[in-house]
Amino acid sequence: MTSLRRLLPILALSVAALAQNQRVADQRVGEAPVDGFQRRGTDSIALTIPGLRPGPTAIDIKDLVLHEFTFEGSPVAASKLHLKQLSEGVYEVTSTAYAVGDWEFQVHDGAAGYYGLGEHYNTLNHTHEVIRNLSQDNAYSKGAGTYKPIPFYLSTTGYGLWVDTTAEAVFDMNAADRYEVNVSVPAERLRIVLFTGPEFPKILDRFTALVGRTILPPYWAFAPWVGRDYHRNDADVREDVDKTRALGLPASVELIDSPWSTGYNSYEFNPKQFSDISGTIKYVHDNGFKLVLWHTPWINNKTKTPGEAGFADKLDVESSNYKEAAAGGYFVKNENGTPYVGTWWKGEGSIIDFTSPAAKEWWQNQVRKVIKLGADGFKDDDAEGNFIGPVKFADGTDPRLMRNRFAVLYNNAMEELIQKDLKGNGVLFARSATVGDHNIAMLWGGDNEGNFSEEDGLPTIVTAGLGAGLSGMAMWTADLGGYFGGAEPDPANFMRWTQVAAFSPAMEVLNTKNRGPWSYGDEALKNYRKYAVLHMSLFPYRYAAAQQAHKTGMPLMRALVLNYQDDKQARETRDEYLFGDDFLVAPVLHEGTQRPIYLPAGGWVNYWTGAQATGGKTVVVDAPMDVLPVYVRAGAVIAKIPEDVMTLVPAEESGNKAVKALDDRRIYELIQPFTGPAATTTEDFEGRTLTRDAGSLKIKGKAAKVTVRWKFSQVRSVSVNGSPVKLLTDATGSYVELNHTGESTIEWK
Numbered sequence: 075m076t077s078l079r080r081l082l083p084i085l086a087l088s089v090a091a092l093a094q095n096q097r098v099a100d101q102r103v104g105e106a107p108v109d110g111f112q113r114r115g116t117d118s119i120a121l122t123i124p125g126l127r128p129g130p131t132a133i134d135i136k137d138l139v140l141h142e143f144t145f146e147g148s149p150v151a152a153s154k155l156h157l158k159q160l161s162e163g164v165y166e167v168t169s170t171a172y173a174v175g176d177w178e179f180q181v182h183d184g185a186a187g188y189y190g191l192g193e194h195y196n197t198l199n200h201t202h203e204v205i206r207n208l209s210q211d212n213a214y215s216k217g218a219g220t221y222k223p224i225p226f227y228l229s230t231t232g233y234g235l236w237v238d239t240t241a242e243a244v245f246d247m248n249a250a251d252r253y254e255v256n257v258s259v260p261a262e263r264l265r266i267v268l269f270t271g272p273e274f275p276k277i278l279d280r281f282t283a284l285v286g287r288t289i290l291p292p293y294w295a296f297a298p299w300v301g302r303d304y305h306r307n308d309a310d311v312r313e314d315v316d317k318t319r320a321l322g323l324p325a326s327v328e329l330i331d332s333p334w335s336t337g338y339n340s341y342e343f344n345p346k347q348f349s350d351i352s353g354t355i356k357y358v359h360d361n362g363f364k365l366v367l368w369h370t371p372w373i374n375n376k377t378k379t380p381g382e383a384g385f386a387d388k389l390d391v392e393s394s395n396y397k398e399a400a401a402g403g404y405f406v407k408n409e410n411g412t413p414y415v416g417t418w419w420k421g422e423g424s425i426i427d428f429t430s431p432a433a434k435e436w437w438q439n440q441v442r443k444v445i446k447l448g449a450d451g452f453k454d455d456d457a458e459g460n461f462i463g464p465v466k467f468a469d470g471t472d473p474r475l476m477r478n479r480f481a482v483l484y485n486n487a488m489e490e491l492i493q494k495d496l497k498g499n500g501v502l503f504a505r506s507a508t509v510g511d512h513n514i515a516m517l518w519g520g521d522n523e524g525n526f527s528e529e530d531g532l533p534t535i536v537t538a539g540l541g542a543g544l545s546g547m548a549m550w551t552a553d554l555g556g557y558f559g560g561a562e563p564d565p566a567n568f569m570r571w572t573q574v575a576a577f578s579p580a581m582e583v584l585n586t587k588n589r590g591p592w593s594y595g596d597e598a599l600k601n602y603r604k605y606a607v608l609h610m611s612l613f614p615y616r617y618a619a620a621q622q623a624h625k626t627g628m629p630l631m632r633a634l635v636l637n638y639q640d641d642k643q644a645r646e647t648r649d650e651y652l653f654g655d656d657f658l659v660a661p662v663l664h665e666g667t668q669r670p671i672y673l674p675a676g677g678w679v680n681y682w683t684g685a686q687a688t689g690g691k692t693v694v695v696d697a698p699m700d701v702l703p704v705y706v707r708a709g710a711v712i713a714k715i716p717e718d719v720m721t722l723v724p725a726e727e728s729g730n731k732a733v734k735a736l737d738d739r740r741i742y743e744l745i746q747p748f749t750g751p752a753a754t755t756t757e758d759f760e761g762r763t764l765t766r767d768a769g770s771l772k773i774k775g776k777a778a779k780v781t782v783r784w785k786f787s788q789v790r791s792v793s794v795n796g797s798p799v800k801l802l803t804d805a806t807g808s809y810v811e812l813n814h815t816g817e818s819t820i821e822w823k
Contacts, residue, residue, distance in 0.1 A: 232272025
């Protein structure tokens with residue numbers, strides 16, 4: 075009897091474990107075998123990784139092993155995991171548990187580096203870190219937080235791993251065990267997708283092919299943006315437009331941030347703020363600008379007294395559409411069915427339940443009110459899943475799974491309007507994202523400080539943008555100059571931030587002090603004009619890089635590790651980046667005027683001086699305040715437009731022929747010398763093929779007025795299609811002009 079009593083607890087535990095395991099379905103029925111992907115023993119699966127690169131630890135990895143699967147703490151046998159090959163180099167592991175619960179598993183790996191997992195401000199390599207898949211608004215010091223968590227990582231061992239979830243998964247990247255990656259995730263159905271490479275670009279291509287790639291926004295979204303934290307009246311909006319044009323600063327977007335409506339997200343322009351909003355919107359459009367409006371998924375029932383000067387009595391305490399939304403059942407609800415009321419930085423209110431088709435349609439109809447008035451795009455703010463405690467969603471989704479999914483539904487509901495109502499001629503600018511909406515046109519990096527802080531200043535936004543790119547978010551930018559402005563303008567910081575922004579998908583000026591490019595002194599304004607003009611002139615190059623992102627997932631801003639994962643120094647570099655295929659950008663992220671630059675393998679040319687350098691080494695360069703250290707690949711063809719173009723809004727849309735818009739003039743800048751053993755072929759943003767070697771350039775495709783420029787090189791003679799042409803020369807080299815139709819061959823000596 076005593077022995078039996080001792081056995082009873084053990085028997086009870088065994089029965090409980092058996093019952094728990096039976097909640098996970100057996101997956102082997104009808105499963106086709108997959109080459110190189112197999113179960114190993116009772117609790118492990120293994121995948122053969124072509125070109126596997128074991129990490130530096132004393133770990134003998136022959137293939138990739140996933141093991142120690144558990145659900146709610148109980149072991150899950152390998153027989154309950156379904157293995158499938160989805161496409162070349164893409165493998166899926168699934169298991170279903172019939173209820174939401176906590177899954178865990180381990181990946182046997184001790185890589186030199188783990189990259190991705192979303193936009194993070196502190197580092198690119200997450201080795202020995204614990205990363206939470208959690209969208210969170212952290213003002214000031216960001217730490218390991220993010221607005222854009224992506225549950226996908228790239229391992230230098232030669233694979234990528236994605237956990238298909240919008241929940242708060244946790245990734246322990248060799249923090250607890252130097253040989254194991256530990257992943258935990260709440261889910262009913264566990265889904266893991268593995269991607270072989272071993273090259274990072276191939277892995278990223280396969281990942282984004284499965285989950286989605288960036289939407290191409292209209293041309294005008296690639297011109298500089300002008301905005302303020304708030305506009306007091308119509309005159310402020312018109313001042314942005316007038317100063318930008320008068321100072322010769324290119325721009326195509328005017329951004330009106332908060333507040334602008336009668337109450338937060340009432341979608342009715344506030345007549346106490348804008349006495350002639352129709353006239354003001356017309357003025358914006360007539361001057362070659364598009365209008366982007368800020369909003370959030372909250373509708374207020376108790377707005378706190380506005381902190382913006384002069385607004386204390388201008389906003390409704392309760393938004394005019396709150397009662398209608400509450401009566402219609404359009405808000406996320408408490409468990410008792412009443413609207414969930416939460417606190418956010420504009421007061422108290424409720425958030426739209428985008429899982430309800432009726433709520434989504436009602437909200438979209440609210441937004442349509444300002445689209446009809448002339449809004450061309452929207453800044454989707456504050457979508458970090460700010461519901462706290464037990465809530466209910468219309469479709470019954472477990473709140474644990476909605477933490478990051480909320481932003482997906484919000485952003486996608488807005489993108490639907492851009493595609494349907496604006497016929498794609500609009501842009502969505504979003505702060506929060508994860509897989510499912512990470513592919514929208516433009517993402518921005520949230521609230522950063524306008525300083526050189528390593529915790530929340532300029533250095534951190536470079537790291538965050540590169541991490542976003544490694545995670546499949548190709549079109550990422552940040553508020554130029556930092557959102558949180560200092561008590562006094564900081565010209566040095568603004569100048570360096572301007573230089574970074576010029577080599578990013580978008581230049582967007584916005585800060586809490588309502589400072590424009592003209593607010594930092596003459597030297598800073600001159601610097602801004604120089605780099606804004608360069609940014610605009612590089613539009614063809616940037617748009618072609620965006621097209622590449624749309625096709626392959628390669629981001630515009632590329633961490634060196636993405637292209638040089640076997641180069642230890644490239645892996646460790648997070649303060650310089652490739653911009654598209656050909657530029658190497660090394661911004662100055664401190665108050666100095668000199669910095670070291672690591673040049674990866676290949677031939678490089680200083681874009682300002684023409685000085686040539688061979689890669690695989692570090693050089694130290696001087697960087698006066700108005701100089702951004704930039705190198706370009708030797709032999710590259712850089713596509714540009716003339717520097718007099720001030721807007722990318724077509725003249726036929728604005729009706730303004732005085733503001734120079736994009737026309738049929740195209741420039742091809744040949745970076746000398748050409749060092750390749752054979753001709754290279756690239757394609758520009760309009761589909762022309764450009765084939766060059768040491769002595770010729772062949773252009774094939776759409777007609778244009780073409781300028782071919784040999785940067786930092788003087789040539790003696792040039793012919794076009796066999797006939798000599800006049801050779802022109804200026805301070806930066808020789809050039810010719812021609813009317814290209816169909817096919818043109820330019821040869822030189």
